[in-house]
Amino acid sequence: MEIVVVGRHTEVADRFRQHAEDKLAKVEQLAPTVQRVDVEVTRENNPRLASVRERVELTVRDKGPVVRAEAAADDRFGALDLALDKLSERLRRARDRRKDHRQHQVDPPVDVRPPSQIPEPEVPETAPTPPEHPGDSVERELGDSPVVIREKLHQAKPMSVDDALYEMEMVGHDFFLFVDSETKRPSVAYRRHGWTYGVVQLDTSCDCA
Template structure:
């Protein structure tokens, strides 16, 4: 696994930080089949009262991403990796119950999982609600207004500036807005 450790907000990763990230990410490599092709990106940020670590691993057909914050960068990295492992377990258990789902099952190694030990994760990851929505053509600004009015942190709509393409506007962790567009 290739690992890139970056710093933002004034944080400059030391060699010790990079070695720690390498050591910790090596412990989750066994979950993946094509370990040599994997690239992990670790972004460390420093704020006045805490450190924040974001770990992103783009794999075939899926992107794993986790972030965590704590008093020091090492604890934040540990928490982010715990979240990544939970995501991997969640995706892997889904594919065990739905073997026809292509893509995800090809990413993760089968020998790293015990189905009985992960039974609780399977139950926790079940779909609990489905909702149908009527899409309306509107601009991104109008979609943001609708999102704020409903109190949600995302809103799906047809972007009339993009030939009524289905898009999702959402609130980022930093309070800004972003749009996801379909291809």
């Protein structure tokens, strides 16, 4: 498992890097196939935000959905502990969900036709090359203005609304972009009040000219 620690607008000391690696070692117990854990540390310089000036974001990149957690505190060691608690809970939920799916999994039907009668699978002419690490972000300035835009590449594989809500909970966001597997429309799920959610879909077939 690779652990990558980076700082945004701040330097990260070797002491914290080693501490983060020691703390995150138990992630493999909850996600045995984890490939990489990103640790992003951000420091807020506003004195009014001293109690939450250090923010730590943890991102687990596995074969399944990305699992993310973040927390803020007056020091980055405390923020790491808070974020790790959230991450561990989400990893447990992801593990339990995988177990539940395996218990209800139905074996696919077996094709009993002779090999000569089974058609060759269609291969697309060009296959899209996925980014090396989906979810990586890039910041750019908006023209000559002081506005900074942070862009992320999001893989929009078709999924059900239920799966979209699950993945939204795994990254701890209030919204989630996806392609509805039933309607094939670009959609966004968002959190409302309590345990209620909303879904907005885009109708790309309309002629708005």
